[in-house]
Amino acid sequence: MKFCSECAAPLIVEVPEGDHRPRHVCPKCSAIHYQNPRIIVGTLPVHQGKIMLCRRGIEPRIDMWTLPGGFMENDESLAEGALRETWEESKASVEIEQLISVISLPIVDQVHCFFLANMPVAEYSTTEESTEIELFAPADIPWQEIAFETVKTTLQHYINSVQQSLTKPYQVCNTTLGPRKSDTY
């Protein structure tokens, strides 16, 4: 971030009055340009006890398996975003059951939220983002080929909940993964 998006003046970095953190501030129009974490939303679609995974057709982690998900957009709820991403990546129509995981990833300034979703019919198709889509029994999950830690954590949490015969709604897995940026840079 180098220039003010309101007036095009070069930005400076300073702690605004009444704030505690350095921000990108415009010395000309005084606009403060905040940067905040972004939300990833997705679903864990289940059809007759099997979990739908998508093989990624795009970077990062191309060719690895993932749950459908992506950046939450403005003007939608978490659940709406999760349904939209599921449709975009797999053309699957699913029904939201409950929030199943909320995972902070401070290293990349993201929060990942997954919903357990019921998939009444096993209808889906490959897309530009997904080169292969498959239903996996819990015992057959390709753990070594899962694209993201948050997806792995979400799958493990769901499978543990089912195996412990917990009744729905399941507890939401809320955790933090990975180091802080301040730990590594």
Added chain:
Amino acid sequence: MKFCSECAAPLIVEVPEGDHRPRHVCPKCSAIHYQNPRIIVGTLPVHQGKIMLCRRGIEPRIDMWTLPGGFMENDESLAEGALRETWEESKASVEIEQLISVISLPIVDQVHCFFLANMPVAEYSTTEESTEIELFAPADIPWQEIAFETVKTTLQHYINSVQQSLTKPYQVCNTTLGPRKSDTY
């Protein structure tokens, strides 16, 4: 958003290749400037069955009561952000117990996340943001003077959970409040 924050060129609004939505795009350097929902994090601090509320010293909703909370920052987890905001607004040291609510507010492109927190000692003090801080028994909550719907929903969900004698961890309240922007503009 009028100018490119990378090269200062005037932005245009168009649907980038492979995308489905209009974005702010730079015709000079091709940067795409996404806008995404922001996260509000806070706590519901409980000391010996009483809930800590803060009277707002700043707009919006000045003089109304709220739970401590504010914008999640980069390089922190949800729980860390909630603890930071609680300290900044009330100088209270609390211990995170569990995520208690996750509420989408598409009308303002926000997601509000509150944590139930234990407050071992009743130590707190007013700040620039909070002109008065008080512990309320559930029966004494000033419902007519609660600043935000998400705070009201979070308080009601917690009190219902306690009154139903549910054991911890409580279920997370996950819901959406208010209309879409597309409903109103």
